[in-house]
Amino acid sequence: MKENKNKKFYIKGKLTDFERIKTQSNYLRGTINEDLKDGITNGFNGDNFSLIRFHGMYQQDDRDIRLERSEQKLEPRYAMMLRCRLPGGVITAKQWLKIDKFATKKTLYGTIRLTNRQTFQFHGILKKDLKFVHKMLNSIGLDSIGTANDVNRNVICTSNPLVSELHHEVYEWAKKISEHLLPKTKAYAEIWLDKKKISTTDNEPILSSSYLPRKFKTCIVIPPYNDVDLHANDMSFIAISEKKRLIGFNVLIGGGLSIEHGNKKTWPSCASEFGFIPVDKILSVSEAIVTTQRDWGNRTDRKNAKTRYTLHRVGREVFKKEVEKRANVTFKNIYPYYFTKRGDRFGWVEGIDQKWHLTIFVPNGRIIDDSNQKIKLALSKVAEIHKGDFRLTANQNIIISGVKEQDKKEIENIFFIHGMLSSITKLRQNAMACVSFPTCPLAMAEAERKLPFFIMQIENILLKYNMLQENLIFRVTGCPNGCGRSLLAEIGLIGKSPGRYNLYIGGNYIGTRIAKMYAENCTEKEILDHLKSLIKIWSEERHNGEHFGDFVIRFGIVKAVIDASNDFWIK
Ligand code: SRM
Numbered sequence: 145m146k147e148n149k150n151k152k153f154y155i156k157g158k159l160t161d162f163e164r165i166k167t168q169s170n171y172l173r174g175t176i177n178e179d180l181k182d183g184i185t186n187g188f189n190g191d192n193f194s195l196i197r198f199h200g201m202y203q204q205d206d207r208d209i210r211l212e213r214s215e216q217k218l219e220p221r222y223a224m225m226l227r228c229r230l231p232g233g234v235i236t237a238k239q240w241l242k243i244d245k246f247a248t249k250k251t252l253y254g255t256i257r258l259t260n261r262q263t264f265q266f267h268g269i270l271k272k273d274l275k276f277v278h279k280m281l282n283s284i285g286l287d288s289i290g291t292a293n294d295v296n297r298n299v300i301c302t303s304n305p306l307v308s309e310l311h312h313e314v315y316e317w318a319k320k321i322s323e324h325l326l327p328k329t330k331a332y333a334e335i336w337l338d339k340k341k342i343s344t345t346d347n348e349p350i351l352s353s354s355y356l357p358r359k360f361k362t363c364i365v366i367p368p369y370n371d372v373d374l375h376a377n378d379m380s381f382i383a384i385s386e387k388k389r390l391i392g393f394n395v396l397i398g399g400g401l402s403i404e405h406g407n408k409k410t411w412p413s414c415a416s417e418f419g420f421i422p423v424d425k426i427l428s429v430s431e432a433i434v435t436t437q438r439d440w441g442n443r444t445d446r447k448n449a450k451t452r453y454t455l456h457r458v459g460r461e462v463f464k465k466e467v468e469k470r471a472n473v474t475f476k477n478i479y480p481y482y483f484t485k486r487g488d489r490f491g492w493v494e495g496i497d498q499k500w501h502l503t504i505f506v507p508n509g510r511i512i513d514d515s516n517q518k519i520k521l522a523l524s525k526v527a528e529i530h531k532g533d534f535r536l537t538a539n540q541n542i543i544i545s546g547v548k549e550q551d552k553k554e555i556e557n558i559f560f561i562h563g564m565l566s567s568i569t570k571l572r573q574n575a576m577a578c579v580s581f582p583t584c585p586l587a588m589a590e591a592e593r594k595l596p597f598f599i600m601q602i603e604n605i606l607l608k609y610n611m612l613q614e615n616l617i618f619r620v621t622g623c624p625n626g627c628g629r630s631l632l633a634e635i636g637l638i639g640k641s642p643g644r645y646n647l648y649i650g651g652n653y654i655g656t657r658i659a660k661m662y663a664e665n666c667t668e669k670e671i672l673d674h675l676k677s678l679i680k681i682w683s684e685e686r687h688n689g690e691h692f693g694d695f696v697i698r699f700g701i702v703k704a705v706i707d708a709s710n711d712f713w714i715k
């Protein structure tokens with residue numbers, strides 16, 4: 145690969161302290177090993193707090209009991225969240241049984257959390273159990289390398305089983321991209337798996353010894369299902385097929401959703417189209433995009449460091465040309481594509497392979513048993529008899545994949561007995577919230593725990609206006625970092641402080657338009673009052689079949705966000 149380090153676009157200035165942490169870390173080792181032996185605290189010290197993230201873990205404390213512990217002069221209840229690397233979201237039934245057992249026996253909360261990037265998290269692992277969990281994952285062929293911090297994260301891809309032949313191919317590419325862009329340091333194996341340090345010096349040919357300026361996200365999507373929310377990703381590949389054969393990818397760059405309340409130097413963005421590439425160029429193009437962002441991304445301000453800001457600063461054509469040079473490709477014109485749907489398709493569908501796939505709705509992706517639904521138990525029972533695999537979706541749900549016709553009934557019965565498979569509204573099926581309290585240190589308002597309340601209230605409003613059967617994308621995010629992807633929703637809430645949210649509307653149903661702020665700093669009652677009037681007008685004035693997000697724009701309630709860098713903040 146040709147590398148043209150066009151220094152003109154390097155940002156000069158005082159680097160953030162994160163840059164020092166990375167470069168001085170000895171390829172992500174830091175003094176994590178020493179901290180593991182430190183029995184005085186349940187947490188990590190100094191730089192190690194950030195470095196463990198490269199190994200897929202976040203130090204957290206339970207915010208519900210933070211004050212109480214501080215009053216008792218106790219250390220916060222530190223425990224780690226671990227995010228597994230699972231490209232394309234595929235996990236075997238055997239692997240599931242192991243992770244289920246670990247969650248039950250060794251985590252403070254006893255749950256597994258499916259994330260909206262096709263993987264799972266354990267919350268509440270004590271420091272003393274960290275090596276155990278990594279060794280357990282390693283024994284079943286899994287790891288958590290590079291699922292957090294300034295690297296390419298878990299690569300996601302369309303999980304819709306209807307298109308299983310293409311899906312399989314695309315899934316293989318998701319795995320290859322993940323492997324290709326993974327940190328090459330042996331630090332993970334040495335620290336967590338007790339592997340001996342080998343004498344060769346470390347080298348990070350793609351990421352560099354200071355890794356990327358910021359987190360980096362990649363997806364592959366198979367139209368017409370935008371089930372991965374492609375515009376939340378730095379680098380997106382849209383699979384193009386002819387006669388059911390994969391011929392290449394449209395490449396899109398610079399999606400992302402995080403903002404800071406009131407900070408107009410931050411904005412969300414849909415990704416820009418670069419062009420089409422044949423299948424065999426996907427790895428070199430991925431590498432070229434990542435290395436361009438590595439070299440040109442802003443390392444002096446983390447709020448301005450993601451790919452979309454680099455693209456905005458240097459210009460789309462300049463970035464594109466650099467990628468063409470580095471990858472030795474020429475982007476062809478974008479192949480026509482369109483999306484019709486987001487979210488998951490629930491229930492049984494027959495794949496092209498004549499096997500059956502059952503998509504199960506998991507409220508908020510939380511694998512937990514309660515008095516109504518025993519999801520955790522049901523999944524472990526299915527895992528005991530299932531011969532195919534499980535696929536996690538980018539909407540926090542799970543697919544029991546590759547079931548033979550004769551085995552369908554048994555699996556269905558298990559879910560039925562454990563209180564699942566009941567019919568739910570489309571609003572509920574499509575809704576999403578981020579984790580937020582009590583584990584997320586950045587949460588400003590409730591999200592996951594408040595979602596059922598909001599859904600119930602909105603269902604009542606929809607019922608009143610005879611709109612309950614309608615598809616409506618509603619999402620809640622506990623802070624403006626945007627994990628719940630509210631800015632790609634038709635109705636999105638973003639937490640401001642406990643019990644208060646900004647209300648955004650006007651994203652579209654297929655997830656290709658950013659939503660716009662409609663009301664600021666609202667209480668829950670104010671939000672519901674706004675939604676009552678908006679849904680009433682929608683029910684009265686909409687064109688036949690018109691989605692809520694399109695309606696509020698056509699009717700002039702909010703302006704469409706076209707170029708978010710210009711018009712996201714304009715009132
Ligand atoms: Fe996220 C940070 C949870 C998807 C943007 N995110 C966090 C942390 C780790 C908080 C922290 O830094 O200490 C949250 C952990 C909460 C907890 O207790 O588990 C967290 N993010 C999540 C998950 C679990 C939400 C979920 O309910 O599914 C998702 C995990 C995905 C995964 O498996 O990798 C998750 N996060 C997202 C998304 C959506 C997406 O990627 O499709 C976004 C917006 C898209 C984007 O990146 O622009 C997102 N998370 C962020 C940000 C803002 C980054 C930025 O650009 O400024 C942060 C904060 C940060 O990195 O500084 C963050």
Ligand code: SF4
Pocket residue numbers: 578579580581584585586587588591621622623624625626627628
């Ligand atoms: Fe935490 Fe904010 Fe992400 Fe929600 S959006 S999980 S509150 S960082």
